[in-house]
Amino acid sequence: MTTLTLSSDELVRRAKARIESLTAEDAVALLDDPNTRFVDLRDVRELQREGTVPGALHCPRGMLEFWVDPDSPYHKDAFASGQRFVLFCALGHRSALATQQLVEMGFGPVCDIEGGFKAWREAGGTVDKKD
Numbered sequence: 489m490t491t492l493t494l495s496s497d498e499l500v501r502r503a504k505a506r507i508e509s510l511t512a513e514d515a516v517a518l519l520d521d522p523n524t525r526f527v528d529l530r531d532v533r534e535l536q537r538e539g540t541v542p543g544a545l546h547c548p549r550g551m552l553e554f555w556v557d558p559d560s561p562y563h564k565d566a567f568a569s570g571q572r573f574v575l576f577c578a579l580g581h582r583s584a585l586a587t588q589q590l591v592e593m594g595f596g597p598v599c600d601i602e603g604g605f606k607a608w609r610e611a612g613g614t615v616d617k618k619d
């Protein structure tokens with residue numbers, strides 16, 4: 489078996505030390521803020537199963553760096569809105585790594601939700617069910 493020199497837990501821990509994370513309660517309070525755009529990084533099957541934050545932009549994790557980059561052929565105008573982007577995933581691990589990547593790219597303002605969509609639901613956040 490491969491012995492890793494850096495675990496995924498450690499990667500996430502390092503990312504969390506470098507990024508801004510909102511509590512789920514603070515994120516819920518921003519739901520109707522026109523200057524905020526929520527970005528759901530989860531797999532489409534997770535959205536279908538569990539719903540999402542109303543109005544959230546779904547961005548598959550693997551496309552994020554390309555969608556934010558105006559020089560990429562995959563660029564999405566939604567990321568040029570000048571809003572503050574609040575990334576989230578299921579539990580806050582993928583979003584921590586993703587937020588760190590965007591900070592490293594010079595993209596912002598960007599932050600994530602501590603505890604992800606699970607924490608959002610537990611904080612009483614509205615859920616938009618797909619069907």
Ligand SMILES: O=S(=O)([O-])[S-]
Binds near residue numbers: 577579580581583
């Ligand atoms: O979405 S996750 O935090 O479980 S990787």
